[in-house]
Amino acid sequence: xxxxxxxxxxxxxxxxxxxxxxxxxxxxxxxxxxxxxxxxxxxxxxxxxxxxxxxxxxxxxxxxxxxxxxxxxxxxxxxxxxxxxxxxxxxxxxxxxxxxxxxxxxxxxxxxxxxxxxxxxxxxxxxxxxxxxxxxxxxxxxxxxxxxxxxxxxxxxxxxxxxxxxxxxxxxxxxxxxxxxxxxxxxxxxxxxxxxxxxxxxxxxxxxxxxxxxxxxxxxxxxxxxxxxxxxxxxxxxxxxxxxxxxxxxxxxxxxxxxxxxxxxxxxxxxxxxxxxxxxxxxxxxxxxxxxxxxxxxxxxxxxxxxxxxxxx
Amino acid sequence: xxxxxxxxxxxxxxxxxxxxxxxxxxxxxxxxxxxxxxxxxxxxxxxxxxxxxxxxxxxxxxxxxxxxxxxxxxxxxxxxxxxxxxxxxxxxxxxxxxxxxxxxxxxxxxxxxxxxxxxxxxxxxxxxxxxxxxxxxxxxxxxxxxxxxxxxxxxxxxxxxxxxxxxxxxxxxxxxxxxxxxxxxxxxxxxxxxxxxxxxxxxxxxxxxxxxxxxxxxxxxxxxxxxxxxxxxxxxxxxxxxxxxxxxxxxxxxxxxxxxxxxxxxxxxxxxxxxxxxxxxxxxxxxxxxxxxxxxxxxxxxx
Numbered sequence: 001x002x003x004x005x006x007x008x009x010x011x012x013x014x015x016x017x018x019x020x021x022x023x024x025x026x027x028x029x030x031x032x033x034x035x036x037x038x039x040x041x042x043x044x045x046x047x048x049x050x051x052x053x054x055x056x057x058x059x060x061x062x063x064x065x066x067x068x069x070x071x072x073x074x075x076x077x078x079x080x081x082x083x084x085x086x087x088x089x090x091x092x093x094x095x096x097x098x099x100x101x102x103x104x105x106x107x108x109x110x111x112x113x114x115x116x117x118x119x120x121x122x123x124x125x126x127x128x129x130x131x132x133x134x135x136x137x138x139x140x141x142x143x144x145x146x147x148x149x150x151x152x153x154x155x156x157x158x159x160x161x162x163x164x165x166x167x168x169x170x171x172x173x174x175x176x177x178x179x180x181x182x183x184x185x186x187x188x189x190x191x192x193x194x195x196x197x198x199x200x201x202x203x204x205x206x207x208x209x210x211x212x213x214x215x216x217x218x219x220x221x222x223x224x225x226x227x228x229x230x231x232x233x234x235x236x237x238x239x240x241x242x243x244x245x246x247x248x249x250x251x252x253x254x255x256x257x258x259x260x261x262x263x264x265x266x267x268x269x270x271x272x273x274x275x276x277x278x279x280x281x282x283x284x285x286x287x288x289x290x291x292x293x294x295x296x297x298x299x300x301x302x303x304x305x306x307x308x309x310x311x312x313x
Numbered sequence: 314x315x316x317x318x319x320x321x322x323x324x325x326x327x328x329x330x331x332x333x334x335x336x337x338x339x340x341x342x343x344x345x346x347x348x349x350x351x352x353x354x355x356x357x358x359x360x361x362x363x364x365x366x367x368x369x370x371x372x373x374x375x376x377x378x379x380x381x382x383x384x385x386x387x388x389x390x391x392x393x394x395x396x397x398x399x400x401x402x403x404x405x406x407x408x409x410x411x412x413x414x415x416x417x418x419x420x421x422x423x424x425x426x427x428x429x430x431x432x433x434x435x436x437x438x439x440x441x442x443x444x445x446x447x448x449x450x451x452x453x454x455x456x457x458x459x460x461x462x463x464x465x466x467x468x469x470x471x472x473x474x475x476x477x478x479x480x481x482x483x484x485x486x487x488x489x490x491x492x493x494x495x496x497x498x499x500x501x502x503x504x505x506x507x508x509x510x511x512x513x514x515x516x517x518x519x520x521x522x523x524x525x526x527x528x529x530x531x532x533x534x535x536x537x538x539x540x541x542x543x544x545x546x547x548x549x550x551x552x553x554x555x556x557x558x559x560x561x562x563x564x565x566x567x568x569x570x571x572x573x574x575x576x577x578x579x580x581x582x583x584x585x586x587x588x589x590x591x592x593x594x595x596x597x598x599x600x601x602x603x604x605x606x607x608x609x610x611x612x613x614x615x616x
Binding site: 019022023029031033036037039040044105107114115116117118119121122125126127130132133134137143150189190193194217242246248249253272273277285286290296300 | 349360362433441448455459463489518523544547551566567573578583587606
């Protein structure tokens with residue numbers, strides 16, 4: 001009796017148990033790291049944000065003072081404005097470039113692999129190296145200014161208010177645009193790869209039907225390709241928005257800790273970094289981080305409204 | 314993305330336009346070809362010229378660097394000597410630091426990522442779905458939000474220090490990335506269950522099945538994760554900047570950053586160092602291009 005019950009028990013539970021143990025054992029170490037350094041860290045940041053918290057000196061509970069201080073800090077407002085400006089221009093620009101490249105490269109071509117590999121390459125270079133190269137290209141006697149002179153474009157640039165020896169990265173009103181150009185240039189290849197994977201899923205019969213109906217290439221793009229790529233647009237936009245709000249490396253390398261010139265390159269994250277590392281104001285920096293979290297969350301929600309629900313990938 | 318990452322997925326993409334000839338005449342089609350190639354070559358130049366210019370400049374003299382000439386006149390290694398000679402610490406130490414951190418982070422991501430990916434793909438245990446979604450959610454949290462808490466945690470366990478323990482701080486933070494777990498999970502989901510059933514009949518436990526049956530089949534996923542982690546870590550700037558204290562433990566991008574402010578306009582020297590920072594990744598890319606493309610396409614996240 002006992003023996004048979006024992007055997008029956010093994011049949012149900014005994015088979016599951018090793019699986020359960022194996023599952024827990026396999027995830028335990030990475031899960032611990034995720035829980036402490038990612039998920040736990042966010043809660044810890046929320047807690048810290050309520051305190052005056054430095055490296056030395058007494059801690060004091062401040063309630064929402066850090067948030068109020070941040071929201072009334074003109075430099076923080078400047079950082080938010082800069083970051084939004086960057087995101088609003090960079091995201092659509094990079095999406096358009098990536099989609100354009102994907103469509104072009106998706107045709108039967110000679111050297112298709114070469115072109116894909118080349119377009120993706122800038123995404124691989126270290127942000128530090130590529131930013132230094134970019135600063136070099138955009139300096140007063142740099143390649144960009146020289147080339148526009150050769151092509152006789154200077155009158156056009158003068159009409160737009162740019163000097164012949166414009167120092168693009170060191171001038172307040174062109175610094176951020178230079179970074180936008182840099183990151184659109186490096187990221188467009190990655191976006192191209194994403195769009196290519198999605199383009200693969202569109203069946204060619206639709207195009208054949210459209211061609212029979214007399215649709216031209218542009219018409220086919222506008223009424224077939226573009227709408228069918230909706231999941232891709234959503235996916236790519238989410239990635240770029242989240243990445244855009246994190247703008248830091250290029251801003252710091254081009255503008256230093258001060259986001260020079262004139263805080264033109266001070267982004268939200270650079271501002272957090274400065275408050276935490278230069279000023280050791282951890283409570284304040286954590287509060288700014290939480291504000292950024294809310295911003296990203298809001299933008300993601302709005303975006304979901306625009307593009308509809310997340311596709312299942 | 315539910316699409317599996319079959320090898321050469323990108324290369325196998327079928328051309329759409331070719332399948333759907335627009336109603337244009339032979340001449341119109343030819344014209345369109347020309348336009349397409351002009352665009353392609355133009356954009357390729359836009360991608361390649363900055364790198365070429367960087368290499369050319371590194372072999373120029375300082376006054377020559379301001380001129381728009383393709384061939385350095387005179388051709389000189391002085392920029393490389395200045396660049397490599399004035400870096401503190403020297404290039405070998407910087408390469409060593411970058412290598413130690415990149416290799417360690419690659420290994421931890423391979424081990425922890427495959428373990429977790431397998432468990433999420435195949436084993437049943439309580440809260441599996443919740444935990445998986447939690448891991449995925451970390452992809453949405455910008456790294457920099459964690460700046461303050463993570464810095465304080467790493468500091469509290471004594472890894473913000475001038476000793477080589479400092480490396481461990483960076484390695485710990487980057488030890489496992491959700492993207493890599495996701496990549497492994499997606500790959501394991503595509504492996505037919507029959508193989509595990511066969512192993513089970515032979516009396517293999519779950520760990521044996523994982524290590525002896527599944528991992529050997531996961532070659533493409535291992536390659537993609539290894540390459541993405543190595544490249545991502547080699548280039549990473551934010552965490553090393555935050556954690557690494559002594560210049561003796563700096564990685565190449567950090568040295569380049571401080572060097573840029575010291576050598577404001579010594580472009581040949583600066584360019585020589587940027588070339589050194591990019592070349593290792595370029596070499597890996599040339600040899601393993603396929604895996605880069607696969608990894609990016611399958612994980613859906615920039616490496």
